Amino acid sequence: MKIKNRITDLFKIEYPIIQAGMVWVSGYKLATAVSNCGGLGLIGSGSMKPELLREHIQKAKSKTTKPFGVNIPLLRGDAEELIKVVIEEKVKIVFTSAGHPGKYIDILKRNDIKVVHVVPSVKYAKKAEEVGCDAIVGEGYEAGGHNGFDEITTFCLIPALVESVKIPVIAAGGIATGAQIAAAFALGAEGVQIGTRFAATTESSAHENYKQKIVEAQDNGTIIGFRKIGLVRMLKNNFALRAIEAENSCADEKKLREIWGEKRERLGIFEGDIEEGALEAGQSAGLIKNILPVEEVFQRLIIEFDQTIKKMSSLI
């Protein structure tokens, strides 16, 4: 993999492979392991209070001299405080998701921060470009966790984004192998963001039980639940199937919020309750066969990518 493009330039990284910010999964350990391999690691602030985020950033700085970033879900009530921490700690890359970046873009750009927004459709991609984002992540329906209402899949979303905006597009949703990275580039992406594959690594801070459930999942191992209150893709378990059953029996929004309850992600991903927690994961779980150190995942991705490109070169 010898790629020098707008994404490697933007982040000053060796490989255009980005590890997604994931709640309870991507602390400084995972993020720095990815950055040290030449990719871009992201600390996922979704499960952190501002002071814990500060701690993770400081630890990350002690573990790597390479670039890393922070993912901030903008719907968080304290998003502004998280952004304040990022600025104070001089992190220069921020990925925003779940909300509109327009509100914070000025302060981020004034502090010389590269801003990338995660979008599920062309409409939001254009908005992100308009307000001045440096790049977008196009996240397909196969992605784990919170998901877009339009259900546009990676295979159709990426080409649509590439023809609609001028800023570079990073493909996300369903990517766990080097062959899939090659496919994403064929679709016009200039980088990939990978979640679930990195969640099932040694350095991921998730519970061992959760990692093991990813490894055991088959192609049909995930399901989308809670359509009425915001789609969530998760591994099938008692909790997920109970939610689906309630939806099929026409549970209203209030009932669904009750079923979701509180701290479901923490319960499943961090505490390892594999039946009652929300085990957010992408459809790529079906392609993940083992828990590996980040370095080995990274090497495999690059070898598979190279093999795929070599094989494809003979097709014309």
Added chain:
Amino acid sequence: MKIKNRITDLFKIEYPIIQAGMVWVSGYKLATAVSNCGGLGLIGSGSMKPELLREHIQKAKSKTTKPFGVNIPLLRGDAEELIKVVIEEKVKIVFTSAGHPGKYIDILKRNDIKVVHVVPSVKYAKKAEEVGCDAIVGEGYEAGGHNGFDEITTFCLIPALVESVKIPVIAAGGIATGAQIAAAFALGAEGVQIGTRFAATTESSAHENYKQKIVEAQDNGTIIGFRKIGLVRMLKNNFALRAIEAENSCADEKKLREIWGEKRERLGIFEGDIEEGALEAGQSAGLIKNILPVEEVFQRLIIEFDQTIKKMSSLI
């Protein structure tokens, strides 16, 4: 595009590009136009009585000397009669869908017919291989028309199938461009099946209004409805949105069947009622900008494919 592989060998075709059998869309005109370009055209028998299928096969023979096939939805009450026509007319390629091919495989193979089955997941792929199918079509969630309950997307389905069966895998669902054909090959497919792009051609027997609606569709232009009675992907219109609203208000199966009513596909696709018909189409509709003759579609696909492969060759 210089591809000689198990799919081009199996069907004795020049390019591993297959036109999907589509109700009210793919009669002999469309199928032979595709076959004459060096791909594989399929007559879609889903909207035909046995004697009409015979007529289309006979006309196809008069229009091309190249291989073509017939698609047979096995859930049709008269599937056996359709198969009888195919055998009598000496068609040597059959694509089966919507059902289990085991019931008919013996009689098809005894008549020296190549059998390809359309599957939405690994489980059904293994069954198809077991009973003796020559290849499978892996059809992702982005595909138009009837769809699998597991909602596995092309991006995740194809790699999962390729590692699970030994017979060749044809990718379907969301494919409308040459770049996407390259992506499908990166994922391990040995051929592609394309529906909606060919539905919006001059030779398609669909109504002009339906073709125009495909061209106008954006990335979020389709929706999945009727989850309780079998998923259908279609363009958004009054009918589709009424079905979604009913589902959100907890309509039961009986009510949904009432809403579906009868001859919805005919009404929309063939008669051109763009508000009250079921305008089945894939998410790829968002990538289709014009109604073109098949020959031009074909040329564009091949040029885009070649350009994509060339660009990708420089990435290692």
